[in-house]
Amino acid sequence: MTETLSKTGMTRRELLARSVAVGATFVVGADFVAGNGAAWAMETTAVKPESMATLIQMARDIYPHDHLADHFYATAVKGYDTADSSQEIEDGIAALDAAARGKGHADYLSIGWERDRVEVLRGMEESAFFQKIRGGLVTGLYNQKEVWPLFGYEGESYSQGGYVSRGFDDINWL
Amino acid sequence: MVAKFDLNDDSVVVIVGTGAGGGVLANELAQKGVKVVALEAGGRHLPEDYLNDEWDAFGQLSWLDARTTSGDWRVAKDFSGLPAWIVKAVGGTTIHWAGASLRFQPHEWKALTNYGRVDGANLLDWPIDADEMAPWYDQAEEKLGVTRTGNRPGLPGNNNYKVFEKGALALGYKEVHTGRMAIQTRDDGDRTPCQQTGFCFQGCKWGAKWSAAYTEIPAGEATGNLEVRDRSHVIKIEHDDSGKVTGVVYADKDGNQHLQKARLVAVAGNTIESPRLLLNSASNMFPDGLANSSGQVGRNYMRHVTGSVYAVFDKPVRMWRGTTMAGIVQDEARHDPSRGFVGGYELETLSLGLPFMAAFLDPGGWGRSFTSALDQYENMAGMWIVGEDMPQETNRITLNSEVKDQYGLPAPNVHFSDHPNDVAMRDHAYKQGIEMYKAVGATRAFPTPPYPSTHNLGTNRMSENARDGVVNKWGQTHDIPNLFISDGSQFTTGAAENPTLTIVALAIRQADHIAKELSAGNI
Numbered sequence: 001m002t003e004t005l006s007k008t009g010m011t012r013r014e015l016l017a018r019s020v021a022v023g024a025t026f027v028v029g030a031d032f033v034a035g036n037g038a039a040w041a042m043e044t045t046a047v048k049p050e051s052m053a054t055l056i057q058m059a060r061d062i063y064p065h066d067h068l069a070d071h072f073y074a075t076a077v078k079g080y081d082t083a084d085s086s087q088e089i090e091d092g093i094a095a096l097d098a099a100a101r102g103k104g105h106a107d108y109l110s111i112g113w114e115r116d117r118v119e120v121l122r123g124m125e126e127s128a129f130f131q132k133i134r135g136g137l138v139t140g141l142y143n144q145k146e147v148w149p150l151f152g153y154e155g156e157s158y159s160q161g162g163y164v165s166r167g168f169d170d171i172n173w174l
Numbered sequence: 175m176v177a178k179f180d181l182n183d184d185s186v187v188v189i190v191g192t193g194a195g196g197g198v199l200a201n202e203l204a205q206k207g208v209k210v211v212a213l214e215a216g217g218r219h220l221p222e223d224y225l226n227d228e229w230d231a232f233g234q235l236s237w238l239d240a241r242t243t244s245g246d247w248r249v250a251k252d253f254s255g256l257p258a259w260i261v262k263a264v265g266g267t268t269i270h271w272a273g274a275s276l277r278f279q280p281h282e283w284k285a286l287t288n289y290g291r292v293d294g295a296n297l298l299d300w301p302i303d304a305d306e307m308a309p310w311y312d313q314a315e316e317k318l319g320v321t322r323t324g325n326r327p328g329l330p331g332n333n334n335y336k337v338f339e340k341g342a343l344a345l346g347y348k349e350v351h352t353g354r355m356a357i358q359t360r361d362d363g364d365r366t367p368c369q370q371t372g373f374c375f376q377g378c379k380w381g382a383k384w385s386a387a388y389t390e391i392p393a394g395e396a397t398g399n400l401e402v403r404d405r406s407h408v409i410k411i412e413h414d415d416s417g418k419v420t421g422v423v424y425a426d427k428d429g430n431q432h433l434q435k436a437r438l439v440a441v442a443g444n445t446i447e448s449p450r451l452l453l454n455s456a457s458n459m460f461p462d463g464l465a466n467s468s469g470q471v472g473r474n475y476m477r478h479v480t481g482s483v484y485a486v487f488d489k490p491v492r493m494w495r496g497t498t499m500a501g502i503v504q505d506e507a508r509h510d511p512s513r514g515f516v517g518g519y520e521l522e523t524l525s526l527g528l529p530f531m532a533a534f535l536d537p538g539g540w541g542r543s544f545t546s547a548l549d550q551y552e553n554m555a556g557m558w559i560v561g562e563d564m565p566q567e568t569n570r571i572t573l574n575s576e577v578k579d580q581y582g583l584p585a586p587n588v589h590f591s592d593h594p595n596d597v598a599m600r601d602h603a604y605k606q607g608i609e610m611y612k613a614v615g616a617t618r619a620f621p622t623p624p625y626p627s628t629h630n631l632g633t634n635r636m637s638e639n640a641r642d643g644v645v646n647k648w649g650q651t652h653d654i655p656n657l658f659i660s661d662g663s664q665f666t667t668g669a670a671e672n673p674t675l676t677i678v679a680l681a682i683r684q685a686d687h688i689a690k691e692l693s694a695g696n697i
Contacts, residue, residue, distance in 0.1 A: 164368070
């Protein structure tokens with residue numbers, strides 16, 4: 001977990017004591033959102049914690065990788081927690097929840113099945129909000145060096161002398 | 175001693191741009207004793223600066239000035255401000271190129287004659303041919319140190335190549351090898367041998383790949399005849415009442431404008447910027463832009479029929495390891511209209527790192543269909559299609575008066591729509607590429623759309639007759655005797671081959687011609 005995501009000065013127990021569950025995956029407090037069980041936490045300053053929790057779920061539903069923990073998605077969208085972005089995010093999440101209600105759900109986060117959340121997202125796929133979040137994730141998620149090994153990608157190689165002696169031609173199943 | 179010339183020295187040749195065309199022309203002229211001022215919009219970046227990181231390198235090297243797009247190509251939707259993935263630096267796109275160095279096939283110099291008229295295409299024969307170019311290709315291959323030419327061996331095949339080769343042979347392809355690459359393979363040259371690092375597109379940190387940045391430019395400067403001014407962006411070409419060019423106006427790194435006088439101007443700013451500069455230099459005498467009596471400046475923009483095929487296997491490939499593009503199938507490069515299109519295409523190995531794969535595999539894609547592909551990144555192999563596209567008058571660079579660059583000049587708009595021949599060729603190549611991988615046991619394949627253009631060609635094309643194009647067979651503009659074009663915008667047609675070797679061969683030949691004409695007093 002990256003440092004920006006830790007709720008500094010608070011133990012897991014303290015953090016959980018100050019939070020309420022939203023959906024099945026997240027808990028929120030007055031100024032933070034955390035993973036259920038407080039495996040990670042992220043402070044929020046401008047965006048409401050409930051909205052940030054919804055945004056993190058939306059990020060996973062756009063680019064679902066079951067082997068990536070939530071904190072990678074939280075890191076990918078934490079840049080929107082600014083005074084400049086907060087209104088656009090709150091409006092976008094409000095529209096997302098409204099769309100969920102239009103399909104008979106209480107709100108987006110309370111939808112249990114991914115396929116039902118994706119159906120809500122498909123309905124707003126052309127919106128500026130959806131495209132902004134999706135476009136931002138392309139770098140926000142996949143350019144985190146910490147996720148690269150989880151896909152097997154090895155990144156920089158010059159400092160190790162390239163692959164000339166490290167398996168550039170080691171394929172053995174052909 | 176690096177030369178320093180005065181702004182008022184009107185005996186110098188001014189070259190705009192320092193890539194495969196301008197960088198080679200600058201060095202070749204300097205070697206012959208011609209005084210040259212080369213003006214380069216970008217800064218100097220050498221191997222120690224290059225970054226093994228796709229987005230960081232993209233930010234460091236790419237040409238990111240304001241540009242707009244239109245037409246039905248998918249780039250206009252997915253990357254509307256980035257029509258081309260090319261470099262702004264001393265050495266130009268030779269920092270980014272993969273190194274594939276192929277000669278045109280003889281029939282490709284005469285596309286109109288050999289293909290016949292194609293509806294909607296503006297095909298034309300080049301005013302030069304394979305025999306004319308053979309000795310210049312010889313020189314270019316020596317300069318670049320191209321593998322499988324001279325007595326140079328090929329590169330070893332990496333994991334991605336081995337998958338590619340097995341699939342190609344299974345389909346019965348015969349011309350399958352690790353390519354003709356401008357990459358050092360042995361310890362006997364000026365450049366370090368390839369260390370199979372990957373990241374060829376981000377600048378070769380070993381300097382194993384040829385780039386003008388660390389070969390032509392320092393060699394030219396060492397003669398004392400070449401001054402390279404970096405971060406110097408040419409914004410206008412000036413001319414006199416007789417219609418000859420007299421110099422260029424450029425903005426330096428601080429935005430201050432200067433007039434550099436010149437005896438001759440050679441424009442090599444890439445196929446987007448070169449016509450833009452001619453159009454932005456319009457005057458009372460040349461209201462449609464310089465050298466544009468034909469109306470062809472900016473037209474016939476070509477970008478090759480491209481696309482990629484990635485495929486997933488049930489075991490690891492690790493395609494990113496090793497030389498990015500050292501692998502080729504040439505069997506489909508022939509002209510064979512029975513396939514449903516004219517011209518041909520090459521298949522070449524290609525890999526992207528995870529960050530760029532996420533951006534380019536299926537731009538705009540999302541959901542499990544997309545992410546389940548990336549989940550298999552380690553088990554992926556990849557190839558790139560490069561084929562001949564049809565020149566069309568309506569595919570063109572124009573000035574966008576609505577959008578201005580940092581100097582207040584109209585930005586270029588790049589308009590491109592596929593010709594039906596392009597679509598037929600791409601579909602054929604997708605099918606063949608997928609078949610190759612299926613033959614090796616691929617469980618899933620992806621026909622990936624073209625990236626922002628790396629091969630940008632044709633917007634100041636070469637023609638026998640002045641009415642058909644912008645420059646003659648020497649790259650000299652038909653209209654203005656002391657104005658030359660020295661980059662890929664000269665291309666009359668694109669052929670199926672990666673263009674750099676041909677740009678270099680044309681620049682060596684042009685330098686020989688210009689030096690002779692200058693000493694004979696003809697220019």
